Amino acid sequence: MRTFRRAIAVAAGALSIGLAATACSPSNPDSQAGGGSGGAADRITIGTTADVLNYNPLVGNSRTDTWVTNLMYPRMMSMGMDGVRSPYLASKWEYLDGGRKAKFTLRDDFTWSDGEKVTADDVAFTIDAVAKEKIGVVAGLISSYQKSTVISPTEIEFQLSQPDGTFLENVGFWMPVVPEHVFSKVGSVQKFANDKDWVSAGPYKLTTVERGQRYVLERMENFPLVEGGPKTKEVVFRVFPDVNTEALALRNGDVDLIANALPPPLAKTLEGDSKLKLVKVPSLGWAHMQYNTARKPLDKLEVRQALAAAVDYEAIRRVALQGKAVSSNSSVLTPTLKQWQDPSAKEYAHDPAKAKSLLTGAGFKDGNGDGLFDGLSLRMIYDQADPNISKWAQLVRDSGKEAGIEIKLEGLERNTYVEKYTARDYDIYAGSWAIMENPPANLALAFKCKGFINYANACDPELDALIDQARGQLDQAGQKGPIQQAAKIITDKVYDNVLYVEEFTIAHSAEWSNFLVQPSELLSIVNPVSVAQATKG
Amino acid sequence: MPAGARFVTRRLLRGVLTMWFAVTVTFFLLRLLPGDPALAVADPGMTEELRADLLRDYGLDRPLAVQYWEYLTQLLHGNLGVSFRQNQPVLDILLERLPWTLLLAGSALVVTVALGIPLGVVAATRAKGTLDRLIQVGGITGQSLFIPSIGVFLLYVFGVVFGILPIGGAMDDDVYGLAAYGSIALHLILPCLSLVLVQLGSYVLTLRSTLIDALGEDYCTLARAKGLPNRKVVWRHALRNALLPTTTLVGLQLGFLVGGAVLTESIYAYPGVGRAIFEAVSQLDFPVLQGAFLMLAFAVIAANLLTDLAYGLLDPRVRTA
Numbered sequence: 001m002r003t004f005r006r007a008i009a010v011a012a013g014a015l016s017i018g019l020a021a022t023a024c025s026p027s028n029p030d031s032q033a034g035g036g037s038g039g040a041a042d043r044i045t046i047g048t049t050a051d052v053l054n055y056n057p058l059v060g061n062s063r064t065d066t067w068v069t070n071l072m073y074p075r076m077m078s079m080g081m082d083g084v085r086s087p088y089l090a091s092k093w094e095y096l097d098g099g100r101k102a103k104f105t106l107r108d109d110f111t112w113s114d115g116e117k118v119t120a121d122d123v124a125f126t127i128d129a130v131a132k133e134k135i136g137v138v139a140g141l142i143s144s145y146q147k148s149t150v151i152s153p154t155e156i157e158f159q160l161s162q163p164d165g166t167f168l169e170n171v172g173f174w175m176p177v178v179p180e181h182v183f184s185k186v187g188s189v190q191k192f193a194n195d196k197d198w199v200s201a202g203p204y205k206l207t208t209v210e211r212g213q214r215y216v217l218e219r220m221e222n223f224p225l226v227e228g229g230p231k232t233k234e235v236v237f238r239v240f241p242d243v244n245t246e247a248l249a250l251r252n253g254d255v256d257l258i259a260n261a262l263p264p265p266l267a268k269t270l271e272g273d274s275k276l277k278l279v280k281v282p283s284l285g286w287a288h289m290q291y292n293t294a295r296k297p298l299d300k301l302e303v304r305q306a307l308a309a310a311v312d313y314e315a316i317r318r319v320a321l322q323g324k325a326v327s328s329n330s331s332v333l334t335p336t337l338k339q340w341q342d343p344s345a346k347e348y349a350h351d352p353a354k355a356k357s358l359l360t361g362a363g364f365k366d367g368n369g370d371g372l373f374d375g376l377s378l379r380m381i382y383d384q385a386d387p388n389i390s391k392w393a394q395l396v397r398d399s400g401k402e403a404g405i406e407i408k409l410e411g412l413e414r415n416t417y418v419e420k421y422t423a424r425d426y427d428i429y430a431g432s433w434a435i436m437e438n439p440p441a442n443l444a445l446a447f448k449c450k451g452f453i454n455y456a457n458a459c460d461p462e463l464d465a466l467i468d469q470a471r472g473q474l475d476q477a478g479q480k481g482p483i484q485q486a487a488k489i490i491t492d493k494v495y496d497n498v499l500y501v502e503e504f505t506i507a508h509s510a511e512w513s514n515f516l517v518q519p520s521e522l523l524s525i526v527n528p529v530s531v532a533q534a535t536k537g
Numbered sequence: 538m539p540a541g542a543r544f545v546t547r548r549l550l551r552g553v554l555t556m557w558f559a560v561t562v563t564f565f566l567l568r569l570l571p572g573d574p575a576l577a578v579a580d581p582g583m584t585e586e587l588r589a590d591l592l593r594d595y596g597l598d599r600p601l602a603v604q605y606w607e608y609l610t611q612l613l614h615g616n617l618g619v620s621f622r623q624n625q626p627v628l629d630i631l632l633e634r635l636p637w638t639l640l641l642a643g644s645a646l647v648v649t650v651a652l653g654i655p656l657g658v659v660a661a662t663r664a665k666g667t668l669d670r671l672i673q674v675g676g677i678t679g680q681s682l683f684i685p686s687i688g689v690f691l692l693y694v695f696g697v698v699f700g701i702l703p704i705g706g707a708m709d710d711d712v713y714g715l716a717a718y719g720s721i722a723l724h725l726i727l728p729c730l731s732l733v734l735v736q737l738g739s740y741v742l743t744l745r746s747t748l749i750d751a752l753g754e755d756y757c758t759l760a761r762a763k764g765l766p767n768r769k770v771v772w773r774h775a776l777r778n779a780l781l782p783t784t785t786l787v788g789l790q791l792g793f794l795v796g797g798a799v800l801t802e803s804i805y806a807y808p809g810v811g812r813a814i815f816e817a818v819s820q821l822d823f824p825v826l827q828g829a830f831l832m833l834a835f836a837v838i839a840a841n842l843l844t845d846l847a848y849g850l851l852d853p854r855v856r857t858a
Binding site: 045050051053054191195210211212214216236238239240241242244245246248249251252254385414 | 594622623624625630633634637685688689692693696697700703704705706707708710802803804805806807808809812813815816819820821
């Protein structure tokens with residue numbers, strides 16, 4: 001009897017585990033059975049650290065969201081390594097009527113996966129939805145947009161409230177185009193999850209989602225930007241929350257490419273592996289500290305200059321970034337955007353003595369002789385989950401101490417960090433921009449009075465006027481002069497202390513080649529054309 | 538009412554009360570987290586009307602007490618809400634993940650008990666011998682291991698150096714039927730091993746200690762005096778009594794197992810509820826967090842309930858107490 005009971009218990013345990021395994025194992029879908037010949041050459045597996053949160057390309061803004069939806073929805077423009085825009089869905093763009101109107105001419109060979117043509121109506125629907133519902137980052141970049149007129153299936157014209165030389169590049173680079181015949185039926189576009197029956201016009205179409213595990217995309221044979229269509233039949237994104245596991249999977253051959261940039265120490269360990277190739281990808285942004293000029297004593301220029309002189313920039317790049325970063329010469333016009341760069345820009349010198357002298361000149365004293373100026377204790381916030389900033393924040397604190405400045409570090413959990421910087425509740429903000437690719441537009445957001453991301457709380461009429469002047473110019477040649485002057489003011493008045501421009505390391509299996517490298521972690525070699533033209537062997 | 542029925546009813550009522558307590562604490566604790574959940578739902582750049590509209594949709598515009606009451610009401614209807622970030626029902630998201638966590642935690646529990654009991658018996662019956670000392674050192678070392686470190690180490694050794702086990706994930710792509718079961722089993726080995734290594738020590742050491750005590754009791758001495766073989770004294774008489782604290786441990790350790798699953802599932806890219814928690818915390822996705830915590834709380838409460846009932850079966854004194 002006892003043996004029988006034991007057998008029942010064992011059987012019950014085995015059955016429970018068996019049932020769990022059964023619940024986990026997939027049924028054999030017809031589509032998969034039909035295409036079962038998927039050999040290694042027919043598939044590229046891409047590692048990512050997070051699941052897709054939102055399949056709506058206008059709303060989803062995590063890195064994985066962008067990588068996946070970029071393969072599904074076209075944009076008007078792409079970008080070269082020098083940051084210059086290149087055609088994608090749009091073949092031509094121009095300003096008309098002194099900049100009051102802007103126009104895109106589209107290619108006529110893009111087709112949605114359900115057979116409908118991609119037309120100017122889709123573009124008009126998308127921009128109207130973004131403007132009306134104020135969706136995401138794009139809404140903030142098209143404040144001059146009034147209305148659009150579809151001239152023909154391949155031509156669309158926009159009416160602007162004022163001449164805005166940033167409009168076309170902003171729309172072209174940032175706004176994915178969605179199918180009107182699908183998205184117009186959903187009510188609020190902002191609330192549309194777009195989590196099934198995907199209709200795509202990029203090189204790939206999402207077909208299978210196994211949350212927590214993988215996202216499978218199948219090629220769109222008629223994608224026109226790669227001759228003969230995408231080379232690889234299937235793209236699979238596999239999720240590895242831990243980057244070390246992800247790197248082991250790459251070394252093991254379980255994944256072919258890691259989409260996210262590798263942390264510098266991990267990149268170093270992979271450098272000698274002959275089975276891998278490491279690609280250097282320049283950032284389109286920068287890492288920086290901004291001093292809250294709305295607070296005393298940071299409203300004094302001498303104090304900000306002293307803080308800038310107290311930073312050992314070279315040590316930050318060498319130690320915290322392990323050499324995987326370059327100097328931006330303390331300018332917001334970074335070396336990645338060569339066409340904007342100011343050759344006369346020069347990095348702040350690390351000079352603790354000068355910092356002390358500036359502070360003494362500003363009236364600060366070290367009354368108790370403890371090596372620190374009295375009444376000069378500053379609170380610096382940063383995201384503690386950012387491994388790079390967590391490292392250099394300590395260097396900043398230590399070098400600040402050398403110059404007699406006490407900097408109290410506040411490494412915060414991400415959500416608290418967002419809340420604090422949104423409320424401008426800090427003395428020093430430490431962070432980084434991922435993409436600042438359009439200086440006239442970006443500087444307006446980051447440095448104009450009440451700018452949405454003006455974390456220095458800067459309000460400088462001269463600076464505002466120069467930025468407005470640049471935005472009113474309709475070509476880069478006209479914008480360059482005022483933008484370089486604006487950047488010089490930002491450096492001279494220390495509205496932003498640019499520390500470095502990161503050089504991302506993206507790793508892929510040496511078996512794969514023919515990737516197209518684009519700047520920034522979001523584009524890198526996971527941009528649509530790159531994935532579509534990559535080949536194995 | 539018979540004593541047995543009274544015992545079961547009391548335990549069930551206690552389970553329901555504990556569940557309500559867990560629901561309430563989870564609801565209010567999450568609201569104490571730093572960060573404004575409205576930031577997760579509504580973009581600061583949105584128009585006020587749209588922002589208000591979104592907050593209303595998610596019920597975030599109402600007083601906390603009203604939100605709590607609404608949450609309880611919905612919960613009784615089996616509605617865990619909609620994810621802030623994924624715009625999908627929380628129940629769907631969690632049910633998709635739950636089987637993986639059950640598989641991992643269940644397998645780890647079974648393997649741990651299956652290894653822990655014999656090892657505990659061996660250690661107790663050879664107390665202070667070399668084998669006993671080795672088992673003790675192994676148990677203590679295992680308890681001090683940190684799952685992410687052991688995880689990466691195991692993956693490197695078995696995945697990269699020997700190349701015999703897969704790295705991360707729960708199964709290979711495009712495998713079905715028997716091949717899928719094989720793939721699931723292979724992917725389960727390392728995460729399960731990590732959990733077993735970390736928790737095996739507590740079972741072995743607890744059982745060793747209680748079994749040594751039991752073997753010194755008069756009834757064991759009497760059994761030996763009656764000429765019963767030592768094997769029977771240990772396995773039939775002493776072990777049954779020594780298992781009581783170990784049974785309690787199973788219930789308690791289940792909490793550790795599901796907690797440990799957060800780290801284990803992240804390291805091994807295992808698609809369970811633990812990982813959903815990990816992701817939801819960083820996204821401040823309250824509905825998913827609430828749902829996941831409730832699911833885990835339910836699992837722990839259910840396990841403890843079963844443990845209590847098993848305790849009653851093993852020791853009749855508990856039923857009548």
